[in-house]
Amino acid sequence: MLVEMLSFNNLKARAKDIRQSIIRLIRRGKRAWKEASGYGKRWLVESFFSVFKRWFGEYVSHMKIENIRKEVMFKVWIINLFLGLGG
DSSP states (O other): OOHHHHHHHHHHHHHHHHHHHHHHHHHHOOHHHHHHHHOOOHHHHHHHHHHHHHHHHOOOOOSSSSHHHHHHHHHHHHHHHTOOOOO
């Protein structure tokens, strides 16, 4: 029980330090904080997966992992080609 309490207190102290460093970044300016933390990038990923699922559905047709990987890579290649991101 003592070991659990010590690790919990250590975790709590680390969380406090992290929170304080984030607050310092925000006080310098929200734009700097957004760039440093990568805040606001999630919408890019969400948009990509939305397009992916609309075009191809939510399921893959293969059973083996290596074939699933090839299928997904091919589908991503197709999306990049249509969106002008592929060569």
